[in-house]
Amino acid sequence: MKFIRLEKVSKSYDGEVILDNLSLEINTGQFFALLGPSGCGKTTILRLLAGLESVDSGKIYLGDEDITNVPIYQRKIKTVFQQYALFPHLTVFDNVAYSLRIKKLSRDMIKSKVLDALKMVRLSGFDMKYPRNLSGGQQQRVALARALISQPEVLLLDEPLAALDLKLKEDMLIELSELQDKLQTTFVYVTHDQFEALTVSQRMAIMNEQGDIEQMGTPKEIYEFPVSRFVANFVGSTNIIEGKLHIAQNSYNVEVEGLGLFSVYTPVEKFWMIPGCRLFISIRPEKILISKKPKEGFANHLMGRVVDIIYYGRSTQYRVRLKNGQFLLVFEQNEEHFPQESIDFDEDVHLYFQKENVVLLEH
């Protein structure tokens, strides 16, 4: 199987190090997302893959072929640019036909391919329009058709949906993953929006501000089992609590100052998990049950007072102050039209969560 591999790649601009000894492997035929905060170097990775920039050191492979020094116009990697970069003086047809004209294909061949490509992105009948007369979503599709028409091995997407409104964004995300499913081309999708990355990708990598990859895995792995405080915080929202680890007869407990002991669970033992070490625990807000009445069957129980309520429609977010002064976020699904108990400001509440839902993170 072919894959894209970056090997110990370094890159700096004007003396500022963006990527330092970065290695990354992306399997082909996948929808791969690179998620990271702005300025973390994810766009630089894309530009290196596309050939828009050259590496300072390190190698880039596409399959077994070393493409580190292959010029951009000979790579079988195409890009959908952030602001689409459609050619304003060319019609939609000519924009899409661009790479075929460069290859000097016959007129009839070009025509049939372009019309097929436009059909694929649902833009039939738009061929004689100019980009300036298209909406953002339509321009986006032209850029897709233009990049995909030469059947590249890899398609790079640089924050392609950043300029679209939320509803259109959701539609395009579905369309993109359907397209990838159909073509089986490798899509590498760069974004700072965790929602986009979680929605479309089969695998994703999380980069931190220093330009290092913190974690790679399926969206579910990354959301449920973040390996670091950064990942837990960056993907979704979470509650981070600092504590001290106690291990007794294979059961793990975390002692938190002012709150007592929590019983926790870890599927894998890490080297740093030694009795008495400081650590963080992360609990997702939706994995905490909030109630005014006491409940049974939970490993962990806390008391607190509601200080803030935000109604989101499908869920409600509560901010609860605990005994030790720390705040905890809790999501509650709005399941009923007429809730049996309604929780209000300044009310005392019970909070419950299972020990399996706690993630242990290195200090």
Next chain:
Amino acid sequence: MRLLNRIFSEEYPFVLSCPALLWQFVFLYIPFAILAIHSIVDYIPEIQSYVLTSVYYVQIFNSLYFKVILRSFFLAVLTAFICFLIAYPVAYYLAMRGPKKYKTFLLFSLILPSWTSLIVQVYAWFFLLEKNGFVSRTLQALKIISPSFHLLNNYFSILLGMVSCYLPFMILPIYAVLEKMDKRLLEASADLGADKYETFKRIVFPLSLPGVYAGVLLVFIPSFGEFAIPTLLGGSKYIFWGNVIVDKFLRSRDWRSGAALVIIGIMLPIFIMLVGYLVSKIRTAYQRAAYQQKTNGPKDYWT
């Protein structure tokens, strides 16, 4: 205050352009209309009345003057073309390749000569090219030209003066367009498989055409009516449109045929541009029709 606010709000852009329009109207359009009337109306003393006449136009078309207009036209086209050939690489280098640090300085030094009077610039060439001038002497010393060869007073020296005086007016608009150009388009082109030459041919050049058109107009229009440069650098060998007009109005005081000469000279480029515009319109309409006919036709026609 409220009145001022209203005037400067976007509802009344017309009010703001009024002073300029008035100025143009009084000092350009009215004199021009008077000139046009002069060229077609004649006073006949015998009947003590004004009559419409085309006699001055017929005169010009039958005389050498029309040839002079064509010669001026050709010189202006040639000047614009040579300016374009020289200016494009310069503008391209400045906008795309030039060292960022010195860009302003380089641009400034290009524009600087055009801050001096045209006559001064032309005289500078005059002293360089004249028989005992620096250029002539150097070329003679290098045995490239014989001592009897004149660098001055020929078509070449006129063209040299024209091009050097009008070059900045070609460089600036082309530079402005290239500088503004979205560089991501070049990246997109390379990404889609185009090398530098293809990118230039298909993206950079077509997108810079507005700048080229502006430059061509800025160079063509003044050089069409230019009379100082041909007089100073061409001696009395070559007579151009501008020279004839000066002669008609200031020396022989033949205002009516002078006016006709002006009108013809102005109409000629307008006429040519109009024809060019119509031809391009018809061509695109034809291409579009042909394309649509092909796509709407039976599918197996092109598959």
